[in-house]
Structure formats: structure tokens, C-alpha cells
Amino acid sequence: MEERRDGATIKTEEFELIVETRPFGMRLQDQSGQLIFETAQQQAMMWQSQAFQCRMRMLGGEHFYGMGEKSNGLNRRGFRYEMWNEDFAEFDTSSDSRYQSCPFFIVLREGRAHGVFLDNTYKTFFDFGKESSEYYSFGAPDGSLDYYIILGPAISDVVDCYTRLTGRPCFIPRWGLGYQQSRFLEYNSEEDLITIANEMRKRQIPCEVIVLDIEYMDGYRIFTWNPAIFPSPKKFVSRLSKMGFRVMSIIDPGIKLEQGFSLYDEGEEKDFLLKKSDGSTYVGLVWPGDTVFPDFSRSEVREWFGSQYTRMAEAGLSNGSWIDMNEPSNCIYDGLKDEHSMKTVVDQNGEPWEPRLRNVYALGMAEAVFEGLKRAYPGKRPFIVTRSGFSGYQRFAATWTGDNHSTWEHLWLSIPMLLNLGLSGVPFCGADVGGFGGDTTPELLVRWYQLGCFYPFFRNHSNMNTARQEPWVFGDEVERLSREAVSLRYQLLRYIYSLAWYASRTGIPLMRPVFLHFQEDERTWDIDDQFMVGPFVLVAPVLEEEMRSREVYLPNSNWFDFWSDDLIKGPSRFTCDAPLDKIPMYIRGGAIIPAGRVIQNSDEEQGDLLLLVYPLGESEFTLYEDDGISQDGPYSTTQFRVESSDKSLHVVAGARSGSWKPAPRSIVFEFRGLPSSPATVSVDRRKKSATLVKLGERRYGLTLNDDGKRHDIILKWN
Numbered sequence: 001m002e003e004r005r006d007g008a009t010i011k012t013e014e015f016e017l018i019v020e021t022r023p024f025g026m027r028l029q030d031q032s033g034q035l036i037f038e039t040a041q042q043q044a045m046m047w048q049s050q051a052f053q054c055r056m057r058m059l060g061g062e063h064f065y066g067m068g069e070k071s072n073g074l075n076r077r078g079f080r081y082e083m084w085n086e087d088f089a090e091f092d093t094s095s096d097s098r099y100q101s102c103p104f105f106i107v108l109r110e111g112r113a114h115g116v117f118l119d120n121t122y123k124t125f126f127d128f129g130k131e132s133s134e135y136y137s138f139g140a141p142d143g144s145l146d147y148y149i150i151l152g153p154a155i156s157d158v159v160d161c162y163t164r165l166t167g168r169p170c171f172i173p174r175w176g177l178g179y180q181q182s183r184f185l186e187y188n189s190e191e192d193l194i195t196i197a198n199e200m201r202k203r204q205i206p207c208e209v210i211v212l213d214i215e216y217m218d219g220y221r222i223f224t225w226n227p228a229i230f231p232s233p234k235k236f237v238s239r240l241s242k243m244g245f246r247v248m249s250i251i252d253p254g255i256k257l258e259q260g261f262s263l264y265d266e267g268e269e270k271d272f273l274l275k276k277s278d279g280s281t282y283v284g285l286v287w288p289g290d291t292v293f294p295d296f297s298r299s300e301v302r303e304w305f306g307s308q309y310t311r312m313a314e315a316g317l318s319n320g321s322w323i324d325m326n327e328p329s330n331c332i333y334d335g336l337k338d339e340h341s342m343k344t345v346v347d348q349n350g351e352p353w354e355p356r357l358r359n360v361y362a363l364g365m366a367e368a369v370f371e372g373l374k375r376a377y378p379g380k381r382p383f384i385v386t387r388s389g390f391s392g393y394q395r396f397a398a399t400w401t402g403d404n405h406s407t408w409e410h411l412w413l414s415i416p417m418l419l420n421l422g423l424s425g426v427p428f429c430g431a432d433v434g435g436f437g438g439d440t441t442p443e444l445l446v447r448w449y450q451l452g453c454f455y456p457f458f459r460n461h462s463n464m465n466t467a468r469q470e471p472w473v474f475g476d477e478v479e480r481l482s483r484e485a486v487s488l489r490y491q492l493l494r495y496i497y498s499l500a501w502y503a504s505r506t507g508i509p510l511m512r513p514v515f516l517h518f519q520e521d522e523r524t525w526d527i528d529d530q531f532m533v534g535p536f537v538l539v540a541p542v543l544e545e546e547m548r549s550r551e552v553y554l555p556n557s558n559w560f561d562f563w564s565d566d567l568i569k570g571p572s573r574f575t576c577d578a579p580l581d582k583i584p585m586y587i588r589g590g591a592i593i594p595a596g597r598v599i600q601n602s603d604e605e606q607g608d609l610l611l612l613v614y615p616l617g618e619s620e621f622t623l624y625e626d627d628g629i630s631q632d633g634p635y636s637t638t639q640f641r642v643e644s645s646d647k648s649l650h651v652v653a654g655a656r657s658g659s660w661k662p663a664p665r666s667i668v669f670e671f672r673g674l675p676s677s678p679a680t681v682s683v684d685r686r687k688k689s690a691t692l693v694k695l696g697e698r699r700y701g702l703t704l705n706d707d708g709k710r711h712d713i714i715l716k717w718n
């Protein structure tokens with residue numbers, strides 16, 4: 001650091017930061033002298049009492065991403081956001097989703113990225129050129145002025161570093177990646193639920209989880225069962241489990257105010273509930289009527305709440321929890337807002353609770369539930385899906401985008417929302433398939449399954465009094481197409497599970513913006529209707545009613561149509577056919593995708609390891625395998641490599657490393673998109689050539705025993 005009279009310069013091998021103190025200003029450049037950011041030329045720093053605003057100069061051409069699940073498109077430029085957790089079911093592109101706070105954004109300019117994380121839990125704001133085209137800004141009404149600049153220039157490095165800072169995503173169990181079926185209020189008897197489960201199996205629609213929404217509880221008292229519906233929860237859960245289903249139930253934070261209800265009595269007695277400045281317990285209004293709220297900012301309260309899960313474990317419920325209404329949502333009936341306002345709540349020091357702690361309420365709840373599930377189900381990785389959260393909640397939970405609507409706009413909107421969540425360190429996310437509010441239509445449901453089967457969290461859920469939207473309610477065609485989409489998800493489960501493992505180590509999401517892999521191509525920077533699943537699969541779902549074709553952009557690479565194996569050389573923009581039974585999908589040349597046969601739930605043995613291999617490109621991929629659930633159990637990784645040219649294709653399946661052993665199986669290489677039958681095929685460099693089995697016009701198969709050793713396969717053409 002070199003100090004000057006009015007500032008200082010800080011130099012490292014990677015960057016140089018020039019700070020001026022009179023007036024305040026900063027300029028950050030990389031080692032080649034290229035500007036990364038600069039504070040605004042005038043009023044770079046504004047104060048008003050405790051409030052502050054930091055202004056950064058808009059240099060031109062900036063794209064902004066991140067901010068969590070906010071709902072107006074991929075690029076945040078031109079918008080202003082506020083972080084204030086609220087239950088706001090009316091979100092769409094014009095008024096933002098408010099369930100979560102994520103004071104983190106990524107700036108992409110001239111192909112180079114950096115990130116900014118404002119470490120402040122108050123009602124922070126972010127303005128990306130709405131207030132002025134000269135600068136973008138962020139600030140808070142109070143709290144600390146701590147922000148981190150995270151250097152790229154690769155967006156993936158920014159995401160990696162941001163999740164190193166705020167916490168790596170938890171590694172969810174494999175079943176959390178399976179398909180879930182849910183419905184508000186209308187699965188309200190054991191028989192209803194068993195019927196749904198039976199239909200799934202009878203129709204061979206793979207399904208993992210039957211979800212219990214609030215109606216399973218006794219008068220909406222959390223951690224209880226309605227005896228009229230579930231006289232014996234344990235028996236009921238075990239019936240479903242024999243059919244290969246897990247049962248996951250919803251838990252809200254609010255506790256029914258009722259003397260004699262043990263949770264309420266204990267909460268009062270131990271002084272664990274949110275309090276008002278006059279010392280009385282704060283009372284809100286949620287599903288059970290008068291409701292009180294645990295103070296999750298205290299570790300003893302988190303521990304107590306988490307311990308309640310032993311009861312759910314005793315009933316045989318899966319090691320998961322759907323946690324909802326944790327903004328916290330309150331006053332569900334209109335008109336009573338003032339009376340129940342949380343403004344009167346104080347923290348442990350007697351200071352107003354809302355300004356500083358509201359936004360982290362759900363984060364505390366997620367931690368409580370995560371630790372509680374770990375204790376209730378020793379040795380198993382919990383699966384939590386939360387509606388609200390704050391930066392860092394990815395350590396504990398997955399999320400879904402709350403109460404969306406059964407409209408074509410919301411179908412599309414789920415893409416930018418989930419892509420931005422992924423860039424904000426939350427890789428495990430999904431949107432209600434079919435839409436929550438309003439009536440879905442047969443066509444919308446099909447298209448939603450075709451998109452939803454690529455959501456990391458994949459659940460069909462809907463509101464009461466809306467059209468039913470189980471896959472079979474609209475007749476044979478919708479059922480068949482929904483089944484095909486869910487089956488595809490299970491075929492790709494090994495790939496998706498490996499991506500989930502990777503996400504837990506690096507923060508890199510499963511569902512990725514196209515630019516994550518093609519950052520240098522500016523035509524990808526605004527793509528919000530196509531996305532990548534992992535490094536190999538590009539999905540271009542149909543997002544409009546009656547559309548039977550759509551425009552696709554494939555960046556610079558070789559690509560193969562997943563269905564026809566046709567080669568397409570990128571960059572290319574073209575119109576593809578998209579009849580109702582087709583999901584436009586393209587695979588990068590040189591891809592190697594671990595897959596398997598369709599199974600009805602993720603505990604079923606998937607059998608032979610199928611490897612979908614494509615020529616004309618190079619890649620590496622790590623297959624991760626374990627029992628799908630253990631915290632520190634045996635696991636194995638297998639490294640695959642593909643190298644290819646016009647005349648050859650070389651696949652290396654590395655030796656399996658680690659202590660997990662699969663059941664005896666073969667490795668089935670399925671070479672797709674080959675120009676013709678290769679002249680020679682060698683296995684493990686033996687002279688004697690092996691023969692490929694012709695599977696289709698451009699598809700060939702080769703089967704080896706999976707002995708855990710390295711195998712080299714070389715195909716050559718003259």
C-alpha cells in the first residue's frame with residue numbers, strides 16, 4: 001500500500017485499487033490496467049443520518065445479474081430493487097417477488113465480470129440505472145457499510161467466490177432431485193393421497209415424494225396430525241413407503257396461540273417467542289388464527305424448534321421439510337394489518353426487531369430445521385425447501401419461487417428467476433410446475449412439464465379451487481407427454497446428481513444461463529428463454545401458447561439435436577420444429593453424459609451405467625455416486641474425458657476412485673451423432689478391435705463390464 005496525502009493505492013498481483021479521500025472516490029483496475037469499476041464522479045458516497053448510498057459510475061454496456069429470485073427478467077439493468085422479505089403472491093414482471101433477500105449482484109461489462117455483496121440485513125436497495133443513467137447504486141437505511149467486491153473476470157469464478165464467502169450450498173439427498181406431487185387443501189384424506197400414489201405407479205409416471213400441505217395438521221398446529229384424517233400417521237407413511245414414496249410435510253414458523261398446546265406453552269415458559277416493547281408476546285394472524293413466532297435469532301430457540309422434528313421422524317416422514325410463510329408471512333386476512341404490525345417487536349436488546357432482523361428470520365429458521373433434521377435422522381443429509389431466505393441460506397435449503405400463476409408469462413418467468421437464483425448461490429431451486437394460482441390448461445401443463453423436468457427442484461403444486469393438474473387429468477396425450485418429461489428427468493438423474501454434488505462444492509448451479517459457458521459471446525448475455533443444464537445440455541423450451549416452432553440460438557461450438565442427432569455448427573440462429581411432443585434440446589459436441597434406465601423413484605437400482613457420448617469436441621466430466629443420502633458415507637467419483645477430431649473419437653473412462661461400490665453392472669457407451677460407422681474401434685489399446693452395435697442411423701453402442709478400472713475407447717475413421 002502506498003499512502004498519499006489524499007488517499008492511497010493498494011496493489012496486488014491481480015489488481016490495483018486507487019482510493020481518494022477528498023472527495024471520496026475509488027477506482028479498481030486489473031494488472032493490465034483495464035478498469036473494473038470506478039465510483040461515480042460526483043457524490044460517490046452519500047450519507048443521511050444512518051442511511052448511506054454508494055454510487056458506481058456506469059461506464060456503458062453493463063449487464064447486471066443476481067439479486068436472488070426477483071421477478072423481472074434476467075438482466076437487472078434499468079430496475080430498482082429493495083430487499084424486504086414479504087409474502088407477496090402477486091409477483092410478476094411488473095411487481096417484484098419479495099419473498100427473499102439477496103444483496104448480491106454481478107456486473108458484466110465488455111465480457112468481464114465482477115460481483116458485489118452488500119453485507120447488510122436492513123432494507124437495502126439496489127438501483128441499476130433507474131435513478132440515473134450516469135451511475136448505479138446501492139445502500140441501506142442503517143446497518144454497516146460493508147461490501148465485498150468479488151473479482152472475475154469469469155462469472156463462474158464470481159459465483160464460486162461468493163459461495164465461498166456466504167457458504168457452499170448444502171448437498172441435498174438424491175431424492176430431493178426427484179419428482180414431487182403436491183396440492184393445497186385438496187389431498188385431504190389418507191385415501192386421496194394413496195390414490196394419487198397409486199395412479200402414479202399404475203401409469204408409470206416416476207414419482208418420489210407425496211407432499212403434505214397444511215391440511216395434515218390438527219387445526220394448523222405445527223408438528224401435529226389431524227386425527228380425523230390421519231388416525232395413524234405411521235401406518236399411512238409406511239403404506240406409501242412400501243410403494244416407494246417418501247412423504248414430506250410443510251412446517252410454518254408460527255405457533256398457534258392456545259394454552260394447552262405444548263409448543264405454545266413451552267415457547268412462553270422458556271421465553272422463546274418474539275416480544276413487543278411492552279414485554280408481552282407478539283401475536284400475529286396466520287393459518288391457525290392467533291399465532292406467535294419463535295425468535296430464530298437465538299441459538300437455544302433454533303435448537304428447541306429443530307428438536308420438534310424427532311416427532312416427524314417417529315411418524316416415518318422423510319428426512320426433509322418444506323418450510324413456508326417464513327418471511328414471516330402474517331395477517332393473512334386483509335384489513336388487520338395495523339393491529340398486527342410487527343413494528344412493535346423488539347430484539348433482545350430492546351431495539352426494534354424488524355429493521356435489522358426481519359430479513360434473516362427465514363435464514364434462522366432454515367438453520368434450525370437443518371440442524372434439527374440432522375439430529376432427528378442421524379447420518380442423513382436433510383432436504384429442506386424454503387420460501388423465504390437471506391444470502392447464505394443455500395447452506396441449509398433449496399427454494400421454490402412461491403405462489404406463481406398458471407400463465408404462459410409465469411412459465412417463461414421461471415427461467416430468469418431460477419437462473420438468477422443460481423447465479424446468487426442458490427442452485428437448488430424450482431417453480432411450481434403447472435402454476436400455483438389460477439387454472440392451468442392441458443397445453444400449458446405439458447409445456448410446464450417439459451421445462452420443469454430440468455428445474456433442480458421439480459414439483460407439481462397448485463392452489464385449492466383451481467383446476468386439478470395431476471398429469472392424467474387432461475386425458476391420454478397430456479399424460480403421455482408429462483410421463484415422457486418426468487421419465488427423461490430420471491434417465492438423466494446420474495448426470496443431474498453429479499451436477500448437484502458439483503454445485504455443493506463450487507456453487508456453480510445445475511441450471512445455468514447460456515453465458516456461463518459462452519461469456520465471450522455477447523449474443524448470450526440477454527438469453528432468458530434458453531438455458532444450459534450442466535456443461536452439455538442446452539434446453540430451448542416452448543414458452544408460448546400454440547407455438548409449434550421456436551427460434552434457437554446456439555453459440556460457437558458443435559451441437560447435436562438430442563432427438564435426431566443432427567449436427568449443427570454454432571454460432572447459429574435458426575427456427576426449430578417444436579410440436580407438442582418435443583422439447584428442443586441440443587448437446588455440445590464432445591459431451592459425455594452419464595445416464596440410466598427410467599426408474600420410478602431414485603431408490604430403485606438404475607442398472608447399467610449408460611454414457612451418452614458425442615463427437616466433435618472435448619470435455620471432462622466427473623460422475624459422483626453414493627447411496628444418495630448419507631452424510632459422510634462411502635462415495636466414488638469417476639472421471640470421464642472425451643477428445644475428438646474429424647477422424648477420431650477417444651473416450652477415457654477413468655478408474656473409479658473412492659470406497660462406494662455399485663451393484664454389478666455394465667458400462668454402455670452410446671455414441672450418438674457419428675458420421676458413419678468407424679473403420680476401427682479399439683478398447684484399452686488392444687490391437688484386436690471390438691465391434692459396435694448399430695442402434696440407429698447415427699448411433700452405435702458398445703458394452704463393457706464395469707470393473708472399476710480405466711478404459712480407453714478409440715474410434716477411428718479413414
Ligand code: GLC
Pocket residue numbers: 183184213214250324325387402403461
Ligand atoms: C403458501 C405457499 C403455498 C402453500 C400455501 C398453504 O401460499 O406459498 O405453496 O400451498 O401457503 O400452505
